[in-house]
Amino acid sequence: MIHSIPLFLVAAVFMVLSASTVKAQTEMESAGSTILEVRTIDKLVRDMWTAYDVQPSAVATDAEWCRRLYLDLIGRIPSVKELESFTDDKSKNKRGELVDRLLNDDQYTEEYSRNWTTVWTNLLIGRTGGNGNNSMISRAGMQKFLRDSFARNKPYDRMVYELVTASGHPDPDDEKFNGAVNYLIDKVNDENAAQATAATSRIFLGLQVQCTQCHNHPFNEWKQQTYWEMNAFFRQARATGGRRAEMTGASNELADQDFRGEGNNIEQADLYYELRNGLIKVAYPVFVDGTVIDPHGSVERTNRRQKLAELMLESKYLEMSMVNRTWAHFLGYGFTKPVDDLGPHNQPSHPELLGYLAEEFRKSEFDMRTLIRWIVLSEAYGLSSKIGNGNESDSPESGKPPLFSRFYLRQMDAEELYESLLVASRANAGVGNYDEQERQKNQWLQQFAQAFGTDEGDEMTSFNGTIPQVLMMFNGEMIREATGPQSGNLVNQLANNASMDAKEKINYLFLAGLARRPSRDELAMTQQLYSARQNVEHSLQDVWWVILNSNEFIFNH
Amino acid sequence: MQFQVPDGMTRRHFAKHLAGASAFAGTALALGRSLSASAASLKANRKSAILLWMGGGPSTIDIWDLKPGSNTGGPFKPIATTGESQICEFMPLVAQQMDKLSIIRNMSTREADHDRGRYYMHTGYVPNPNMEHPGYGSVIASQLMHDRGELDLPPFVSVGGPSEGPGFLGMAWAPFTVDSNGNVRNLEMNLPPDRLTQRMQALRLLETGFINENRGQSATEHAKVLQKTLNLMSSQQMSAFRIQTESPEILARYGDNNFGKGCLMARRLVEAGVPFIEVNLGGWDDHQNIFPSLQNTRLPMLDQGMSALVEDLTARGLLEDTAIIWMGEFGRTPRINGNTGRDHWARSWSVVVGGGGLKGGLAIGKTNEDGTAVEGPSYSSEDVMASVCKSMGISLDTSFTSNDGRPMKIANSGRLIEELS
Numbered sequence: 001m002i003h004s005i006p007l008f009l010v011a012a013v014f015m016v017l018s019a020s021t022v023k024a025q026t027e028m029e030s031a032g033s034t035i036l037e038v039r040t041i042d043k044l045v046r047d048m049w050t051a052y053d054v055q056p057s058a059v060a061t062d063a064e065w066c067r068r069l070y071l072d073l074i075g076r077i078p079s080v081k082e083l084e085s086f087t088d089d090k091s092k093n094k095r096g097e098l099v100d101r102l103l104n105d106d107q108y109t110e111e112y113s114r115n116w117t118t119v120w121t122n123l124l125i126g127r128t129g130g131n132g133n134n135s136m137i138s139r140a141g142m143q144k145f146l147r148d149s150f151a152r153n154k155p156y157d158r159m160v161y162e163l164v165t166a167s168g169h170p171d172p173d174d175e176k177f178n179g180a181v182n183y184l185i186d187k188v189n190d191e192n193a194a195q196a197t198a199a200t201s202r203i204f205l206g207l208q209v210q211c212t213q214c215h216n217h218p219f220n221e222w223k224q225q226t227y228w229e230m231n232a233f234f235r236q237a238r239a240t241g242g243r244r245a246e247m248t249g250a251s252n253e254l255a256d257q258d259f260r261g262e263g264n265n266i267e268q269a270d271l272y273y274e275l276r277n278g279l280i281k282v283a284y285p286v287f288v289d290g291t292v293i294d295p296h297g298s299v300e301r302t303n304r305r306q307k308l309a310e311l312m313l314e315s316k317y318l319e320m321s322m323v324n325r326t327w328a329h330f331l332g333y334g335f336t337k338p339v340d341d342l343g344p345h346n347q348p349s350h351p352e353l354l355g356y357l358a359e360e361f362r363k364s365e366f367d368m369r370t371l372i373r374w375i376v377l378s379e380a381y382g383l384s385s386k387i388g389n390g391n392e393s394d395s396p397e398s399g400k401p402p403l404f405s406r407f408y409l410r411q412m413d414a415e416e417l418y419e420s421l422l423v424a425s426r427a428n429a430g431v432g433n434y435d436e437q438e439r440q441k442n443q444w445l446q447q448f449a450q451a452f453g454t455d456e457g458d459e460m461t462s463f464n465g466t467i468p469q470v471l472m473m474f475n476g477e478m479i480r481e482a483t484g485p486q487s488g489n490l491v492n493q494l495a496n497n498a499s500m501d502a503k504e505k506i507n508y509l510f511l512a513g514l515a516r517r518p519s520r521d522e523l524a525m526t527q528q529l530y531s532a533r534q535n536v537e538h539s540l541q542d543v544w545w546v547i548l549n550s551n552e553f554i555f556n557h
Numbered sequence: 558m559q560f561q562v563p564d565g566m567t568r569r570h571f572a573k574h575l576a577g578a579s580a581f582a583g584t585a586l587a588l589g590r591s592l593s594a595s596a597a598s599l600k601a602n603r604k605s606a607i608l609l610w611m612g613g614g615p616s617t618i619d620i621w622d623l624k625p626g627s628n629t630g631g632p633f634k635p636i637a638t639t640g641e642s643q644i645c646e647f648m649p650l651v652a653q654q655m656d657k658l659s660i661i662r663n664m665s666t667r668e669a670d671h672d673r674g675r676y677y678m679h680t681g682y683v684p685n686p687n688m689e690h691p692g693y694g695s696v697i698a699s700q701l702m703h704d705r706g707e708l709d710l711p712p713f714v715s716v717g718g719p720s721e722g723p724g725f726l727g728m729a730w731a732p733f734t735v736d737s738n739g740n741v742r743n744l745e746m747n748l749p750p751d752r753l754t755q756r757m758q759a760l761r762l763l764e765t766g767f768i769n770e771n772r773g774q775s776a777t778e779h780a781k782v783l784q785k786t787l788n789l790m791s792s793q794q795m796s797a798f799r800i801q802t803e804s805p806e807i808l809a810r811y812g813d814n815n816f817g818k819g820c821l822m823a824r825r826l827v828e829a830g831v832p833f834i835e836v837n838l839g840g841w842d843d844h845q846n847i848f849p850s851l852q853n854t855r856l857p858m859l860d861q862g863m864s865a866l867v868e869d870l871t872a873r874g875l876l877e878d879t880a881i882i883w884m885g886e887f888g889r890t891p892r893i894n895g896n897t898g899r900d901h902w903a904r905s906w907s908v909v910v911g912g913g914g915l916k917g918g919l920a921i922g923k924t925n926e927d928g929t930a931v932e933g934p935s936y937s938s939e940d941v942m943a944s945v946c947k948s949m950g951i952s953l954d955t956s957f958t959s960n961d962g963r964p965m966k967i968a969n970s971g972r973l974i975e976e977l978s
Contacts, residue, residue, distance in 0.1 A: 191670060194670070385772040385773065386770055386771055386772055387771045387772065387773065397773065397774055397775070408773065409772045409773040409775050409776060410775070411775070466728055466731050466733075466782065467711060467733060467782060467785060467786045467789060468733070468734070468742060468743070469782075470782050470783055470785075470786040471741070471742065471743040471744060471786060471790075472742070472743050474743065474746060474786070474790075475743040475744070475745060475746050475747075476742075476743045480747075519766065521762060521766075522762060522763065522766070525758075525759045525762050526759075528755070528759075529755060529756075529759060532751075532752075532755055533752075542752065542755065542756050542759065543759070545756055546756055546759045546760045546763060547763070549760055549783075550760060550763040550764055550767065551763075551764055551767050551768070551776045551779035551780065552763060552766075552767040552776075554779070555767075555772075555775070555776065555779070557772055
C-alpha cells in the first residue's frame with residue numbers, strides 16, 4: 001500500500017511523457033526546467049491534464065511568447081528591435097534571460113514599476129479613484145507609493161503592512177506625505193468603514209465578507225459576526241479633510257484616534273450590529289481565524305490596524321490570494337473564480353498547485369519578482385493559444401475550471417493598449433516628464449471608466465468588446481495620430497526611409513503590431529492598397545490602421 | 558450628433574461602399590437595409606421601456622408620498638392630480654399626467670448603499686461576488702431584439718450616464734452610453750469612403766485569418782462587434798440621436814437641461830425601435846439642505862422632462878407600447894437629520910411606473926403616518942421588474958443560464974403587482 005501512491009504518480013507522468021507532448025517537453029527544457037519550482041508547477045499542471053485527459057497545445061513561437069511576456073510583465077508589446085533581438089538570440093536559456101532582463105535590468109525598471117503600479121492602483125482605488133471632486137485620494141500619491149514599492153521590489157508582506165497601517169497625508173506635495181494612505185483614506189469614514197473592511201479582506205486575503213455585513217451568507221461560511229469583528233479593526237481609523245479642509249487650506253489626513261466604543265467604554269471598545277430579525281449583537285476585533293485581540297480602544301495601547309496587519313501577515317490567505325492573483329494576471333484565469341474569493345465554499349481548480357506556490361512564495365520572503373519568474377517560465381505560460389486536437393474541452397470561457405493546456409486569448413487592458421500604441425507608433429512618445437505622461441494617460445482612460453457620481457466611488461468600465469471601443473480604434477485621437485500625416489510617427493519615418501524597400505517596410509509594420517511577418521495573402525493585400533493610393537505613406541497608413549484594428553493586435557495571444 | 562455623409566457622396570453611395578467591406582461575421586450583408594426601413598415602420602406594435610434613473614436615491618417622501626403634518630413631513634405641500642393620488646406641489650406638470658402613471662408606495666427593500674442599491678434595483682438580485690447579473694436594459698433588450706432585426710442602433714442606450722452592465726448576458730447587451738446632446742464619441746471618420754472600404758476589406762483578411770487559427774471564441778466576438786459598429790456608423794437611424802432637429806417648441810417643452818434632452822432623445826429612440834433606454838438624472842443624494850435642492854433644481858427639471866415625455870408619448874400613440882419606470886436606488890430617511898438632510902432609506906419608499914399597458918392613475922400600497930414603514934403588503938425590485946417584463950410581453954417563465962451553468966429566472970422570480978394589470 002505504501003508504494004502504491006508513488007507508483008501511481010510515476011505512471012501518470014509516464015503517460016504524459018509518452019503522449020504527443022514529448023516535443024513540448026523537450027523544447028521547454030531549455031527555458032525553465034532547471035528551476036525546481038518551475039518543474040513542480042509543470043508537474044502539477046500536467047497532473048490535471050492527465051486527470052482530465054487533455055493534450056496541451058503546441059509550444060508558442062518565440063515571437064508570440066516574447067509579445068505576451070512584454071505585455072504581461074511591463075505592460076506593453078515589444079518594439080521591433082526588442083522582438084528581433086530575442087528571436088535572433090541563439091542562446092539555449094534565452095527565455096529565462098529575457099525574463100531576468102525585464103525584471104532586473106535598470107533599463108526596464110521604470111516600465112516594470114509603471115505596469116504593476118497601474119495594476120495595483122486599479123485594484124486598490126479603482127480606475128476612477130481620486131479623479132472626482134469629492135475624493136480625498138491623491139491618485140498621484142497612490143502611484144508614487146506603489147511605484148517606489150515595485151521599483152525596489154519591496155517584499156509583498158511589507159507592502160501590505162504599509163497599506164493597511166498607513167497614516168499621514170495623501171498628497172505628494174505634502175510635508176507629511178505617505179502615499180500608502182490613499183488606499184484607505186476614502187474607505188474608513190462612510191458607513192463605519194464598510195469599504196475598508198470589505199476591500200482589505202477581499203484584496204489581501206481573498207475573503208468576501210462584504211455580503212455578511214447585513215446577513216449570514218447563504219452559501220459561504222462567513223457569518224455576519226465575522227464581518228463586524230473584522231470591521232472592528234478599522235474603528236480607530238479616521239480620515240479628516242475633504243472639501244471643508246480644501247477651503248480652509250488644511251490638508252487631508254488619515255490617522256488613528258482612540259475609539260471609545262459604541263457603548264462608550266474604552267476598555268471594552270465595542271460596536272453593535274443588527275441581525276435580520278432585529279436583535280442587536282455586540283462585536284469586538286477578532287481576526288477571521290478566530291484570534292482575539294485586546295479590545296481596549298486606546299491607540300497607544302492597542303493600535304488595531306497594526307494588530308490586524310500583523311495577523312494578516314501570519315495568515316496563509318495572504319500568500320494564497322497573492323499567488324492566485326498573480327497566476328491569473330499571467331494565465332488569464334486564477335485557480336478560483338472570482339480570483340478574489342478563496343473562501344471554503346469556492347474550490348480551487350488546482351488546490352495542490354495553489355498550496356505549493358503559496359508556500360514557496362512565503363519561503364521566498366514574499367519576493368514578487370521570484371514568484372513572477374516561476375510563473376512566466378512555466379510550461380503552461382509558454383503554450384500556444386491555438387486550440388489543439390486534444391484540448392477542445394479545456395474551455396474556461398464556458399465556465400469550466402481552467403486546465404491551462406493552452407494560453408487563453410484575452411484582450412489587452414485599456415492601459416496596456418495605450419502604452420502599446422505609444423511604443424508601436426512612436427506617437428507623441430516621451431512627451432513631458434513621468435507625471436505629465438501619467439496625467440495624459442489618465443485623461444485618455446477616463447473615456448472608458450465612468451464614475452457613478454455617488455459617495456461610494458463606484459464605477460464600471462466600458463472598454464472591452466464594445467462599440468465605443470471599436471469606434472475609438474477606428475477614429476480616436478491616438479489612432480489618428482498614429483495613422484495620420486503627423487511627421488515623426490512610425491509610418492512617416494518608414495515612408496521616408498530610403499534604405500528599406502517596400503516589402504521591408506510592410507514587414508516592419510507587421511512585426512511592430514503583431515510580432516510576426518505578413519502572410520502571402522496579406523502581402524498581396526498591401527500591394528492592392530498601394531495600387532489604390534499610389535503613395536507610399538498613404539498606403540502604409542492604411543496598412544498600419546488595419547493592423548491596429550485587428551483582433552490579433554488587441555488580443556494578448 | 559455629427560454623423561456626416563462624406564464629401565461629394567450620397568449617403569446611399571457611401572453605404573454601398575461600406576457594405577462591400579462588411580460581413581465580418583459571415584452573415585448576410587447588413588448595410589443596405591437600413592435605407593429602406595423607416596423609423597416608423599420599425600416601431601409598429603413593438604414594445605420599449607424607458608427607465609428614468611434617479612441616481613443618488615430620491616426623496617420619495619417629498620415627491621410621491623407626502624406626510625404633511627407629521628414630524629417627518631418636511632415643508633412641501635401635496636396637490637391633487639389627474640389620478641387618484643396627491644403628489645408634491647413642485648410637480649404641477651406631472652400632476653396633470655398622473656392618470657397615466659401609478660405610484661407604488663409600498664416599496665420595501667434592504668439595500669441602502671448606492672452601489673448595492675443600484676445593482677439590486679437594476680437587476681432584481683442582491684450583489685453576489687460569484688455572479689454578475691444583467692441589468693434591466695440588457696434583460697429587456699435581449700428579450701425584445703428578436704423582432705427588430707432591422708435595428709442598427711444598440712438595443713440598450715443609456716443617456717447622460719452609465720447604467721448597470723450586461724453581466725453574464727455578455728457585452729453584446731452592454732449599455733451604449735451617449736451624452737444628452739446625442740454625441741457619440743469617435744463617430745466621425747474623416748476618410749474618403751473608397752479608402753475606408755479598402756481598409757475594411759484588408760481588415761477582414763486579418764480578422765478572419767486570426768479567427769481561422771482557432772484560438773477561441775473571443776476572436777470571433779471581436780469581428781461581430783466590428784460589424785455592428787460598421788452598421789451603426791452607416792445607419793440613417795443615427796438621426797434618432799439628433800434632438801436638435803426637433804422644433805423649438807418641443808425642445809422648450811422638455812426643458813433645456815440634460816434630463817429634458819435625455820427624455821426627448823428617449824422618445825426618438827423609442828420611435829426608432831430601441832427596446833430599452835435609460836435616462837439619468839443624478840444629484841439626489843441630499844444628506845444636507847435637502848429642501849432648497851429639491852425645490853429649486855431637481856423637482857423643476859424632473860417635472861418638466863417627465864411630464865413632457867408622458868404627454869408626448871401619449872400624443873403620438875406610443876405610450877400603450879412604452880413602459881416608463883421612475884426610480885432610484887432607494888428612498889431617503891423619513892427622519893430629517895441635523896443638517897436638514899435625509900439619509901439613505903430602503904425600508905419604505907416609492908417607485909412610479911406607467912405606460913406599456915400598465916394601469917395608470919393608481920396609488921398602490923401605503924406607508925404609515927410618518928412614512929417610516931409600509932402598512933400591509935410590500936413590493937420589491939423583483940416585483941417591479943416582473944411587472945414591467947410582463948407588460949413588455951416577456952414571459953415570466955423565461956430563464957437564463959449564467960456562465961457557471963446555473964439557471965436564473967427572469968426578474969429573480971418576482972411576483973406580478975396585480976393592481977397594475
